[in-house]
Amino acid sequence: MSHPLVSQFNRLRYNFYAPFYDRLAGVFAGQRRRAINLLEPLPDERILIVGAGTGLDLDFLMPCRRLTAIDISPGMLAKLQQRARSLGLAVEARVMDGEKLAFVDGEFDAVVLHLVLAVIPDPVACLREVERVLKPGGRVVVFDKFLPDAGHASLLRRSVNLMTRLIATDINRRLGEIVAATGLTKTHDEPAGFGGFFRIALLRK
Ligand SMILES: C[S@@+](CC[C@H](N)C(=O)[O-])C[C@H]1O[C@@H](n2cnc3c(N)ncnc32)[C@H](O)[C@@H]1O
Numbered sequence: 001m002s003h004p005l006v007s008q009f010n011r012l013r014y015n016f017y018a019p020f021y022d023r024l025a026g027v028f029a030g031q032r033r034r035a036i037n038l039l040e041p042l043p044d045e046r047i048l049i050v051g052a053g054t055g056l057d058l059d060f061l062m063p064c065r066r067l068t069a070i071d072i073s074p075g076m077l078a079k080l081q082q083r084a085r086s087l088g089l090a091v092e093a094r095v096m097d098g099e100k101l102a103f104v105d106g107e108f109d110a111v112v113l114h115l116v117l118a119v120i121p122d123p124v125a126c127l128r129e130v131e132r133v134l135k136p137g138g139r140v141v142v143f144d145k146f147l148p149d150a151g152h153a154s155l156l157r158r159s160v161n162l163m164t165r166l167i168a169t170d171i172n173r174r175l176g177e178i179v180a181a182t183g184l185t186k187t188h189d190e191p192a193g194f195g196g197f198f199r200i201a202l203l204r205k
Pocket residue numbers: 007010011014025050051052053054055056057070071072073076096097098099113114115116119120121
């Protein structure tokens with residue numbers, strides 16, 4: 001389902017966050033490196049970064065020659081383009097809704113989903129689109145915060161979520177449920193900080 005109002009809100013708030021986003025999200029360099037090592041992108045593969053933000057992942061994708069980055073926020077993508085230029089990387093950057101990717105089926109070898117499934121209004125719609133644009137056998141790496149699949153959100157956690165959703169991110173989504181709504185298979189899942197609150201997972205088409 002498309003959520004134009006929430007997407008409009010995301011565009012506005014991330015345009016606002018863009019100038020100082022790196023000071024907050026820069027702390028996840030270790031997790032980004034680990035996630036992209038697990039993805040094992042090859043130099044000639046077509047790689048898509050969905051909800052790419054300011055491009056903090058680009059530092060770890062240096063050997064990749066066919067990078068595409070999309071985001072709903074032009075402000076975040078402008079920062080990404082600056083970073084790509086300073087790294088000497090050619091990146092096709094496009095403002096686009098991650099729930100409605102403007103690519104044909106099977107265009108990409110691998111997709112990076114870092115800190116976006118907990119932000120995008122409909123993570124299932126996003127992951128189904130990712131599945132569609134992946135080649136058979138294509139890989140996805142996810143790094144984000146999730147509620148454990150078998151876990152129950154406490155009243156405190158649900159209350160805190162009302163605030164975190166407004167300013168940043170949903171903390172009560174279950175990766176297992178999101179993946180189960182697609183044809184993708186989870187091949188790897190590991191804790192990635194804060195006692196397993198953050199996770200890194202690999203999916204395959
Ligand atoms: C927490 S930031 C993560 C940015 C980047 N992936 C990173 O790891 O630093 C979430 C990003 O998702 C983007 N976003 C939110 N809704 C989106 C949508 N519907 N389609 C594409 N990008 C979206 C935001 O603009 C923002 O750049």
